[in-house]
Amino acid sequence: MDEAAGQERGTTERVLTLLGLLQQRQVWTGPELAGRLGVTVRTVRRDVERLRALGYPVHAGHGVGGGYRLGPGRDLPPLLLDDEEATATAVSLLAGAGAGAGDAALRALTKLDQVLPTRLRHQVRTLSGSVEFFPDGRTPVDPDVLMNLARACRDEVEAGFAYRRGNGGAVGDGVRRRVEPYRLVASDRRWYLLAFDLDREDWRSFRVDRMSDIAARTWRFRPRPAPDAAAYVQEGVASRVYPHQARFLVHAPAATVRARLPASAAVVRPHGDDRCEVISGADTSLDAVIMHVLLLGHDFEALDPPELVGRCRVLAQQLLTAGAAIAPAPDAQEP
Structure with missing residues (x-):
């Protein structure tokens, strides 16, 4: 690759990075973009002009609160989506995000929202209301x-x-x-x-x-x-929000235990190579938390709260009593 081709490729990659930044936030100042891209403010202005030449509606404001923003233009940028494609994509993402399809759909929809023409937004909302999903246990959200x-x-x-x-x-x-x-x-x-x-x-x-x-x-x-969003929410959901909370040391690798527990059910922390700490909770009682960990199928130790050990002993005795009440199967007869 010659020097001119390398420079052109670098410019293209930088312009695409600039477009991604403009899709992430409503307003960026010139110095902020220059700092993110590692270039001068003058280069940012030239790259903005390149985006405009491609049809991207990049607006510039002056004074306090001013800066560059990617606004909804009269037409979608070329080589992206026509009206029908944009509407179909937005409806799918909008309905999918509400039905629990995950934050990837929402991130994509947020980017599309930046350039979706105003005339299409009412149509998107109307069409998305006609999409239904089978119940899947998730709490519905508008x-x-x-x-x-x-x-x-x-x-x-x-x-x-x-x-x-x-x-x-x-x-x-x-x-x-x-x-x-x-x-x-x-x-x-x-x-x-x-x-x-x-x-x-x-x-x-x-x-x-x-x-x-x-x-x-x-x-x-x-x-x-900010704290790590996923970790903060997971720990709050799995432990702090439940009236009955417990902590265990499970004799199995963290990866093995994580594969058996939903993220909303427990926080799993490595404790060496072959053990892990499990923090979980329940709405009903400590017994429910114990049974949840027992079903993992690995040896474990009760750590907190202090009454957790007593409840483990009570449940163990109940299980022994239930097992003793079952008559053993007769030995198979020799032929």
């Missing part, structure tokens, strides 16, 4: 709610919503919460939002199906150092 929260995360703007606790209250009866939204996390059963709660001044995870009256504000926040 796709528009997911989109509103995904936009707030992407654009780094504050959000407010009413949040009801898990006490059976009606939707709309919750307390107002004001947060800096960071990430949406999909478990095997539900969607969660990791956010910094501005009134409680701490990180919180929220079940999306318990939210209502969601409103994204125009006030942008400066991102804070």
Whole structure:
């Protein structure tokens, strides 16, 4: 490859990276983009012009709050999708995200939303309402709610919503919460939002199906150092939210145990090569947690809470009693 061809390839890769950045957030300043790309602000301006020449609607604002943004244009950029293809793709992603297809569908939909023409958005919402899925155990979530929260995360703007606790209250009866939204996390059963709660001044995870009256504000926040979203939500779901919590040392590798436990059921931490720590919880009793770990089929030790050892002994005695009550099978007769 000659020098000119190498430079052209480098420019193309940089422009594609720039396009990806513009799809991640609503507004970027020139210096921010230059820092991410490792170039000068002048080079950023030239690359923006290259995107515009390809049909991408990149707008530039000046003054406080100004910067580059990828807005919905009159036409979709060339070589991407026509109206029918864009609508079909958006409907599939919108319905799939709401039905629990995972955060990959939501990420793709958030990018598409950046360039979807305004005239198609009403059509997308109308068509998505005609899509149904078989029940699969997941808690249903309105796709528009997911989109509103995904936009707030992407654009780094504050959000407010009413949040009801898990006490059976009606939707709309919750307390107002004001947060800096960071990430949406999909478990095997539900969607969660990791956010910094501005009134409680701490990180919180929220079940999306318990939210209502969601409103994204125009006030942008400066991102804070955030915990790992998936790990934070998983630990909260698997342990902190349950009234009965327990910790075990399981005599099996962490990878083996993780393969047997849903992510929403327990936190699994390696403890050497052949053991792992399992933190889990249950709504009913410690016995339910013990039986859950017992069914893994590996030896284990009860660690916390102190009464966990006593419950293990009680269950062990009950199992021995049940086994003794069953008459042994007669020995097979010799021919």
